[in-house]
Amino acid sequence: AIDPPLILLDEPASNLDTEGKAIAAQLITKALASHKTLVIASNESWETEYATHKINLS
Known part of the structure; x- marks a missing residue:
């Protein structure tokens, strides 16, 4: 399995x-609970x- x-x-x-x-929110929550590092590029x-750190690219 890929981890x-x-x-x-x-x-x-x-x-x-x-x-x-x-479903996406559940998967993000599951990844964070598994102590994964997530980098999310989003306008939503x-x-x-979910972020503990944010970078605003205005």
Whole structure:
């Protein structure tokens, strides 16, 4: 099984419906619970709620 310590996500829920976004949120939560490092590039405010550090590229 693949078990990377770092996961890069580029707008992971940008083309998902409500159910798909809920699944994405569950997967992000599961990855964080497993002490993974996630880098999320997003314009969605709900995706940035998981962040402990944020970089705003305005």
